Amino acid sequence: xxxxxxxxxxxxxxxxxxxxxxxxxxxxxxxxxxxxxxxxxxxxxxxxxxxxxxxxxxxxxxxxxxxxxxxxxxxxxxxxxxxxxxxxxxxxxxxxxxxxxxxxxxxxxxxxxxxxxxxxxxxxxxxxxxxxxxxxxxxxxxxxxxxxxxxxxxxxxxxxxxxxxxxxxxxxxxxxxxxxxxxxxxxxxxxxxxxxxxxxxxxxxxxxxxxxxxxxxxxxxxxxxxxxxxxxxxxxxxxxxxxxxxxxxxxxxxxxxxxxxxxxxxxxxxxxxxxxxxxxxxxxxxx
Numbered sequence: 541x542x543x544x545x546x547x548x549x550x551x552x553x554x555x556x557x558x559x560x561x562x563x564x565x566x567x568x569x570x571x572x573x574x575x576x577x578x579x580x581x582x583x584x585x586x587x588x589x590x591x592x593x594x595x596x597x598x599x600x601x602x603x604x605x606x607x608x609x610x611x612x613x614x615x616x617x618x619x620x621x622x623x624x625x626x627x628x629x630x631x632x633x634x635x636x637x638x639x640x641x642x643x644x645x646x647x648x649x650x651x652x653x654x655x656x657x658x659x660x661x662x663x664x665x666x667x668x669x670x671x672x673x674x675x676x677x678x679x680x681x682x683x684x685x686x687x688x689x690x691x692x693x694x695x696x697x698x699x700x701x702x703x704x705x706x707x708x709x710x711x712x713x714x715x716x717x718x719x720x721x722x723x724x725x726x727x728x729x730x731x732x733x734x735x736x737x738x739x740x741x742x743x744x745x746x747x748x749x750x751x752x753x754x755x756x757x758x759x760x761x762x763x764x765x766x767x768x769x770x771x772x773x774x775x776x777x778x779x780x781x782x783x784x785x786x787x788x789x790x791x792x793x794x795x796x797x798x799x800x801x802x803x804x805x806x807x808x809x810x811x812x813x814x815x816x817x818x819x820x821x822x823x824x825x826x827x
Contacts, residue, residue, distance in 0.1 A: 543594055551634060553606060553627035555619075560610035561603040561631060564590055568597065571643040571819030572635060574667075575602035576628060576659075578650030578676070579740075580616065580705060582609025582727045588799050589647075592808040596816045599639065603631050605655070607736075609727045616705075617733035621743040624655045625662060632666055643819050647671040650769060650796065651740065657747040657777065660754055669757040669818045671811065674766055674796050677744040677773030705730045711767045713795050715802040748773065751780035758786040759814045761807065763794030787814060 544564035553559040562583055573593065575586050583602035590600055605624050606613035618624060632644070646667045648656025653675025660670045707730055709722045722728055732740075760778040762771040771790055778788045789810055791798055798807045 544590070544600075551630060553611075553630060554623050557606045557627075558612040559603055559606060559627050559631070561601065563599065563601045565599040566597055569599040569639065569642065570597040571599075571645065571668075571815075572639055573598050573600045573815060574628075574632060574635065574644060574646050575600065576646065576648040576652030576656045577602065577605065577608070578652050578674075579732065580608070580707065580729050581722075581725075584609070584727065585722075585725075586649075586799075588804060588808055589811065592812040593815065596812070596819075598815065598819060601631070601635050603627070604727075605652070608729070614733070615729045616731035616736055618736050618739060621655070621658065621739040625659050628655060628659050629663055629666070632663075636666075643668045645669045645671060645815050645818055647673060647815075648675060649673040649799075650676045653677075653774075654740065654743050654747060657751075657754070658743060660756065661747075661750050664753075664756060667756060669759070669815075670754065671759045671815065672761070672774060672777070673811075674762050674769050674771075674798060675747075675760070675774050675777070676740070676769045677747055677777060678770040679741075680767050680770045703732065703734075705732050707768065711795055712797045713800045713802070715800065718797065718800045744773065748776055748780070751777040752782050754781040754783055756783060757818055758783040759789075759811070760787070761789040761791065761798060761811060763791050763796060763798045763801070765793050766796045768796040 546564050548562045550558050550560050577583055582604045604611040606627060607615050607617050644667050646656050653672045660667060709719045712722060713719060758781050760774050762774040764771050791807060794801050
């Protein structure tokens with residue numbers, strides 16, 4: 541990716557938490573892509589889409605959400621899901637200071653899709669388009685009733701109490717190399733707190749209910765064989781949204797991380813082409 545200039549940095553997020561970010565910038569960019577990653581992972585796992593956009597004159601920025609990657613905060617814990625949104629707001633404001641009047645597309649994957657959706661409903665004027673990748677609106681795996689009860693109790697009396705997510709890395713992708721890299725990535729963790737769980741579920745439901753508020757150009761994609769997050773949540777948000785410029789792509793046979801699948805060429809090409817069209821054609825930026 542020699543056409544990119546890679547850099548890293550930090551900023552102070554809500555409540556004084558240090559937030560790590562990195563960027564892959566180009567000279568004379570036509571637009572900006574901001575990436576919001578999923579639970580337990582970090583900003584360094586998106587090289588496939590970054591590589592796909594090479595040569596498109598798109599500068600790319602990604603942060604590690606609090607409690608993730610190289611950012612501060614207790615692993616997998618958040619007091620409120622809006623803390624993620626406020627951190628992202630600070631990040632996008634910084635990006636806009638350096639790239640004034642530049643079209644900006646926000647891409648959120650899984651948990652990051654929920655964060656991106658909430659951001660789009662809260663600060664719609666900040667972004668020109670929204671891309672949702674396997675957004676975590678509805679979990680595919682039913683959580684046992686006793687776990688839900690414990691989650692509610694601990695969220696109230698011991699909110700930072702953490703437990704294992706139980707996420708099976710083999711359900712991320714059919715590509716064994718992707719699974720192996722994930723399992724051996726020292727920046728990946730498998731923890732969430734009781735408060736995080738309650739906030740995550742509530743935020744997913746909020747996005748489903750408030751989806752009609754989404755009016756910006758919208759691109760939604762999901763693997764139909766996703767056993768971590770139910771693709772029907774993505775489908776519901778897409779159908780309920782008020783966006784007049786929107787596309788839904790459901791990929792048969794693909795797992796949760798469609799951009800990291802063995803058969804990912806079609807996914808990456810489809811996503812990248814849409815982002816490039818949005819960035820390069822101003823008439824497509826009208827909500």
